[in-house]
Amino acid sequence: MKQTIPIQPASDDDTMVSLYAAAKKIYPRSVEGVFAYWRWLAVFFTQIIFYGLPWLEWGARQAVLFDLEARRFYILGLVLYPQDFIYLTGLLVIAALSLFLFTAVAGRLWCGYACPQTVYSEIFLWIERKIEGDRSARMRLDDSKISISKLSKKTFKHVAWILISLWTGFTFVGYFTPIHELINSAVGFQFGSWQLFWVLFYAFATYGNAGFMREQVCKYMCPYARFQSAMFDHDTLIVTYDSERGEPRGPRSKKTDLATSNLGACVDCSLCVQVCPTGIDIRNGLQYECIGCGACADVCDMVMNKLGYAKGLVRYTTQNAMINKWTSKQTLIRVARPRVLIYASILLAIVIALGTSLAMRIPFKVDVIRDRAALARITENGSIENIYRLQIMNASEVEKTYQLSVKGMNGLELVTDKEVKVAAAQAHWIVSRIEIPYGSSEPGSHKITFDIKDASGKDVVHEKSVFIVPR
Ligand code: SF4
Ligand code: SF4
Secondary structure, three states: OOOOOOOOOOOOOOOOOOOOOOOOOOOOOOOOOHHHHHHHHHHHHHHHHHHHHHHOEEOOEEOEEEEOOOOEEEEOOEEEOHHHHHHHHHHHHHHHHHHHHHHHHHOOHHHHHHOHHHHHHHHHHHHHHHHHOOHHHHHHHHHOOOOHHHHHHHHHHHHHHHHHHHHHHHHHHOOOOOHHHHHHHHHOOOOOHHHHHHHHHHHHHHHHHHHHHOHHHHHHHOOHHHHHHHHOOOOOOEEEEOHHHHOOOOOOOOOOOOOOOOOOOOOOOOHHHHOOOOOOOHHHOOOOOOOOOOHHHHHHHHHHHHHOOOOOOEEEEOHHHHHHOOOHHHHHHOOOOHHHHHHHHHHHHHHHHHHHHHHOOOOEEEEEEEOOOOOOEEOOOOEEEEEEEEEEEEOOOOOEEEEEEEEOOOOOEEOOOOEEEEOOOOEEEEEEEEEEEOOOOOOEEEEEEEEEEEOOOOOEEEEEEEEEEOO
């Protein structure tokens, strides 16, 4: 029997429910400890490289320069052309595999210690603390009415943030335009429009992401946070709260004897929440917002120390270690599991392949293009002639002389220059005319090969083409 489901008309007192919730500002408390030390080490290491590399000289040029206009990429002793794109692909594959490997071993190591979002948030937060004070002082300042002191602190902070952001944007562009030229342009306010755009764009992104967005980038914008769980397993090291040891949580006096009281080790001080840059409570278990920075582990160790309890209530451990109560040694042995070994072997194989390929790379390239505008023709001396355009790219730092020859047909002869000089790191176009005696070959298309030899005779490039014999 057919049933009719009556549709109820909306009642007048139905209210609109907004699903929007404004983000609550997080005031992370400063923390000291072993993981904070490693995080700051990563900040110094990454930033010394980022800010310092464009100033490093290699001979007469910038050591690392991606000259998009000239289509040359200089990386220390290497001169790469767009044709060397395979190396960039290899580097990206290595970066992705390294990320998989580190994530499988120790969770979000990249997020917690080396990601630019973490690094710049850490730097901006340090400036904020120096000017406005630690967590409670900053909260009080934000709640206070407008005053000269508040205004000057905020202005000072934003000026410092903007200066760092501009320097970061400037440095970023310095990887694509020689940084000494760039600084001269900056001094004379003579930036090109694209240079100015990218300096300001990158500065704006740094200022916005590290000054305001902070943990929201990790929570809502970063795709890595979404798929990282696919690389986790029960033997991945993650920051974990030992609930068996910590519960029941609760405040107590320093004299309370843990053995006789009905309390766990957690004193419910909430310091682990206060130091968390994403504002979560690690005691609620593994959450996707956790970037694995270890700040909660550091602060909890401090609390445990003060109370005379054993450290490690919040610590890096694995789910299996927690369930099976493994020692640190037993836990670390599980690091070398099949998934990790597979990632590590593939990574090693690609690193070796890329390194070997770079070491054996011939330091020049040749492109041969048959000149389609000038068809095959019969010359005044009765030979058949085809014309080609050759681009010879010198990928070394010295001027080179190259010897050209051609083979593949009876009587084939290169009648134009057989030697070409190409300046260091330059590409040179030449027109080559090739002839065969009339009647020496059948009409049609014939395969031929250009041999281009470095004058030292060590490196040779073979480029295939065709020779057309008209009917
Ligand atoms: S810092 Fe440690 S003791 Fe304090 S609330 Fe967090 S887990 Fe408990
Ligand atoms: S829960 Fe701990 S490890 Fe995770 S983000 Fe917060 S402070 Fe860092």
